Amino acid sequence: MKYTEDHEWLRVEGDLVVVGITEHAARQLGDVVFVELPEVEAMVTKGDEVCVIESVKAASDILAPLDGEIVEVNEKLVDNPGLVNEDPTGEAWFFKMRIEDMGALDEFMDEDEYADLIA
Amino acid sequence: MGDPKRLLLADLHADLGARMGPFAGWDMPVQYPAGILKEHLHTRAAAGLFDVSHMGQVILRAPSGRGADAAAALERLVPADLVGLPEGRQRYGLFTDANGGILDDLMVAMRADHLFLVVNAARAEHDLAHLRAGLPGLTVTPVTDRALLAVQGPAAATAVAALVPGAAAMRFMDAAVLAWRGTDLWLTRSGYTGEDGFEISVPADAAADFARALLAQPGVAPAGLGARDSLRLEAGLPLYGHDMDTGTTPAEAGLSWAVGRARRTGGARAGGFPGAARILPEIDRGPARRRIGLRPAGRAPWREGVEVFAAEAGGDPVAVVTSGGFAPSLDAPVAMACLPVGIPEGATVWGAVRGRRLPATVVRLPFRPPSYLR
Numbered sequence: 505m506k507y508t509e510d511h512e513w514l515r516v517e518g519d520l521v522v523v524g525i526t527e528h529a530a531r532q533l534g535d536v537v538f539v540e541l542p543e544v545e546a547m548v549t550k551g552d553e554v555c556v557i558e559s560v561k562a563a564s565d566i567l568a569p570l571d572g573e574i575v576e577v578n579e580k581l582v583d584n585p586g587l588v589n590e591d592p593t594g595e596a597w598f599f600k601m602r603i604e605d606m607g608a609l610d611e612f613m614d615e616d617e618y619a620d621l622i623a
Numbered sequence: 624m625g626d627p628k629r630l631l632l633a634d635l636h637a638d639l640g641a642r643m644g645p646f647a648g649w650d651m652p653v654q655y656p657a658g659i660l661k662e663h664l665h666t667r668a669a670a671g672l673f674d675v676s677h678m679g680q681v682i683l684r685a686p687s688g689r690g691a692d693a694a695a696a697l698e699r700l701v702p703a704d705l706v707g708l709p710e711g712r713q714r715y716g717l718f719t720d721a722n723g724g725i726l727d728d729l730m731v732a733m734r735a736d737h738l739f740l741v742v743n744a745a746r747a748e749h750d751l752a753h754l755r756a757g758l759p760g761l762t763v764t765p766v767t768d769r770a771l772l773a774v775q776g777p778a779a780a781t782a783v784a785a786l787v788p789g790a791a792a793m794r795f796m797d798a799a800v801l802a803w804r805g806t807d808l809w810l811t812r813s814g815y816t817g818e819d820g821f822e823i824s825v826p827a828d829a830a831a832d833f834a835r836a837l838l839a840q841p842g843v844a845p846a847g848l849g850a851r852d853s854l855r856l857e858a859g860l861p862l863y864g865h866d867m868d869t870g871t872t873p874a875e876a877g878l879s880w881a882v883g884r885a886r887r888t889g890g891a892r893a894g895g896f897p898g899a900a901r902i903l904p905e906i907d908r909g910p911a912r913r914r915i916g917l918r919p920a921g922r923a924p925w926r927e928g929v930e931v932f933a934a935e936a937g938g939d940p941v942a943v944v945t946s947g948g949f950a951p952s953l954d955a956p957v958a959m960a961c962l963p964v965g966i967p968e969g970a971t972v973w974g975a976v977r978g979r980r981l982p983a984t985v986v987r988l989p990f991r992p993p994s995y996l997r
Contacts, residue, residue, distance in 0.1 A: 589658075
């Protein structure tokens with residue numbers, strides 16, 4: 505698993521990258537009550553705001569970690585946004601994207617580096 | 624601003640695992656480990672204990688030493704019927720300005736020899752200066768050596784009465800001084816959640832013990848400022864600086880009821896407060912806009928600042944959301960805005976949420992009926 509400075513995790517699944525938010529991020533957000541997902545087949549650029557997450561407290565975004573195409577979204581989050589708090593690194597993935605070069609993942613933090621970031 | 628002020632109960636909040644955050648110059652418990660959603664729902668189902676010691680507690684005394692004389696004087700700044708307030712009762716009031724705007728809202732409790740006021744934390748300094756300037760001859764004393772706790776929810780009365788038996792006989796907006804282990808507690812049966820409950824002023828040296836004794840009662844759990852905000856929003860209660868300010872009149876804020884009959888046109892003591900020339904005719908003929916509820920379709924919350932439109936496309940905004948968020952007890956978003964009266968209850972309006980116009984239904988406040996013990 506790789507981690508971004510925006511507290512997203514990235515997991516490789518075949519030729520796709522699965523994206524979610526870290527436990528740390530979910531805890532900081534508090535109870536998630538609304539999730540808006542991107543369109544499937546959308547072409548996104550690194551840094552684009554692709555998802556909206558609203559907690560009881562505040563709104564925040566998930567940014568596209570890389571350039572690529574959204575190929576699948578987790579509709580379960582729309583009906584059950586609380587899943588983001590219950591299982592942020594498992595069931596509560598947000599979207600899967602296809603990127604051109606898997607090598608681009610190397611620039612992101614590994615688990616130890618991320619642990620240092622949030623320490 | 625400097626460092627935020629530390630609550631008397633800061634150590635208790637640390638023990639309870641609170642997440643602290645700055646609010647109105649204080650370091651406040653925003654939430655506990657349960658989280659805002661659970662704290663909110665627990666308060667509606669059982670009882671929440673809130674530390675609201677950031678609120679300004681003030682004693683107002685007249686030279687005569689009579690509470691009624693202090694009340695008569697305070698009517699010069701507050702358009703409530705305070706002269707008619709019996710001893711042992713509390714009333715909601717507003718400080719108004721010469722233009723008819725609202726400087727702050729407050730609670731006023733009548734005691735035999737003085738009035739006890741509770742004002743907003745962010746306005747406390749302002750209100751003290753305003754009282755001193757507006758009521759020369761009266762003594763204005765901020766109370767800084769007492770915590771203020773709110774116990775709210777259906778289990779609150781049983782919990783408080785277990786410690787302070789006399790509390791059981793109090794009704795909504797009663798005020799009483801009752802002893803707990805030899806310490807005088809100042810209680811009112813009131814709150815800011817739409818629930819039955821109490822606000823209790825406790826001397827500093829007894830505050831932590833009393834708070835822990837409350838937390839040991841069945842059903843009582845700590846709740847932070849986050850839950851307090853979502854609870855008051857559901858209850859349709861306005862928040863100063865958001866749903867009302869100097870740019871909002873009492874009628875526009877939906878608070879005409881806080882202007883006493885005796886203070887209105889034709890009343891025994893009509894006028895005699897700042898802004899009466901604007902405020903009273905406006906109550907008589909109705910305001911051009913008034914604070915009202917919005918129920919957004921779907922689940923996306925409308926936060927403060929969302930522009931509200933009368934149509935799905937085009938036109939200028941007719942209002943801005945003044946408070947909004949997610950209502951845990953309704954499992955849906957809710958918001959408040961000051962809409963032109965031409966837009967009736969039941970109408971659809973649109974809010975610009977992240978560049979898109981989403982619909983909401985205009986509804987009467989509160990979103991959820993209160994359960995005060997009348």
